[in-house]
Amino acid sequence: MDIITGPDGLQRSHSGGSPANVALGLSRLGHPVQLATRVGRDDFGRLVQGHLETSGVKLVHGSVVDAATSTAIAVLDDAGAATYAFDITWALSDPVEEELRDGPPTHVHTGSIATALSPGADQVFSTLNALRPSATVSYDPNLRPALLRPAEQEREQVEQLVAISDVVKASEEDLAWLHPNETPDRTAARWARNGPALVILTRGANGAQAWWRHGSQSVAPVPVRVVDTVGAGDAFMAGLTSRLLRAGLLGGGPGTEAATARAALRAVTDTDRLPAVLGDALAVAARTAALTCTREGADPPTAEQVG
Template identity: 65%
Template structure:
C-alpha cells in the first residue's frame, strides 16, 4: 500500500456531527447521533480504519451521547471539536412509510481555527468532507482552506449530500460544489444532489461531466436503483442489494464509508503524510485508466453497496462493523 506496511493510512474527516431526531410515520420520536461526515467517520472506524473527526459538538446531553458513540467505535476528535458552552446541532428527520426521510435543521457551523489545524491533527493520509460543513458559513471557508492545504500530501474525497433547507439557490451554491469536486480524487453524490444542482439535466450526464474536471472516480447513488461509477473511460453499474428496509437514514454515508474503506485497503487512497511518501493519487488514476475497472475498485464498490444495505436494515445511521459484513 502507498501508506506503507508499517502504518495504516490515517483519515481526517471534517464536518458536522449532530443529533438526528427521528419522527416515524406514527409520530413517535427518538434521538439518534448523526451528521453525514460524522457518520462516515463512524463507518470507517467500524471497518477498522484509523479516523479523526474535526467537528463541533456541544457540551449538552446530545453532545455527550455523540462523543460516547464516536469514541466507542474508535473515532478520535481533534482538539477544539467540543464546545462546552454550546448546544449540539440537530436535524429532525421525518420518516415516510417507505423509510425515506425529509429533514429540518438547527445547525451552528462556526469553527475555531484549532479544530482543522492540519499541523496539529496528526498524520493525514486522506481527507474527507462534505454536506453542511462544506457550504454553510462561517465554517465552510475553513473547510475549503483545509482541503486546499491537505491536497499536496493527501488524497481527498467529497460527498455534497446537499441540504437545500440550509443553503441558498442552486446557482449560488454550484461554484463552491464544483470547486470541491475539482479538488477531489473521489466524489460520491446522489440523484437528489445532482437533480437540485442541475435542474432539468440528467444526473448521470452531470456525474460523467464531473469526472472530467478532476476526480479519478465519481459515484452516483440512486437509492433502490443501486449506483453508477464513472471514470474518464467508462462507467460501471453497482447492483442494489435487496434488504428489508427499516429506514434509509445514513445509507449514503455508509456507502461512502464502505467505498473509502475498500479503496484505502487497496492502496488507492491515502499516503503522503510521512517523509518520503506521496499521495496515492497516481495509483487511483492508474486504476481508472482503462476501459474496465480493476477488481480492487469493483470490490470497493461492492463493499460500499453491502455496507449501505446493512445500514438500511437498522433504525437511524448505524453503520455495520467489519464483523457484521463478514457474517
C-alpha cells in the first residue's frame, strides 16, 4: 500500500508495488494477468486485493497470508516526484511457488523490491530460471536504495537478472546509482549487447532511449499536465509489454513456445534501424506513462484511453 503525502500535507492511500502496478496496467490493457505476491489479511490487504481484482488481476493461490500488508510512504515534491520510506516484508509462500511451476505463464515480469529484498528475492530468481524455458521475461530494476545494500553489493544480482531477461527497462536514476562510474547510456548499451534483446532507459520528462544490439533510438515524451509521477515507469513497462505481446515478440499462445517469440524479438532487433513494430510499442508505452502522470497514484489507463 502506497501512503502518499502531497505538497499540501494531505495524506492519501493507494494500492502500489511496482510489479503489481505492471500487472494492473497489463490487465487494463486487455491481457489475462496473474500476480504472485504477498498480501496480508488486514484492511490494507483487502484494499489492495479489491483494487487489483476490480481491474481483472487474479492473485496466485497462496498470495494472501496471515501477516500485515507491506507499506511504502511516498512524499511528493512540488513537481509531483516521490521519495519513499518502506515497511516491507517479502517472501513467496510455498503454494505460490508450486502453482507457478505447475501452471507456468507464457510471459513473466518482475522487478524492484521483489528482486532485491531477501528472502523473497532468492525465490524470485530461482522461479525465473525455472520458468524461462516456457516464458519470456521482462525486468525493471526500479531500485529503492533505502532498502538496499551499497551499490557495489547489489550489482551482481541485478546483472544476473538482466542476463536472463528478454526486455529490460530502467530509469536514469537506477543506473546512475548502480554504476556511478559509467554513464546510464553506456550501461544500457552494454546490457543490450550482452543480454536482453531490448533495453529501455527512461528519462522522465525527457522521454526515453531504446537500445538493441545494433542500434539506439530516442523516444519522445508525451506532454501532459502532471499530477504526480507515481507508477509512471510501471505504466511505461505495461504499455511496452502489451504491444510486444500483441506483436508476438513476447510470450506465447496456444501451440506457441516462448522460444518462438524470443527468436522473433531477436530477429526484429537484428538491424541498425528501429523496426516499426518496436517504434509503435515505445510510442504506446510513452502514452501509457504520460496518462498515468495525469492521475493520483499508480492508476494506469485502459486500452481505450491509450488508443
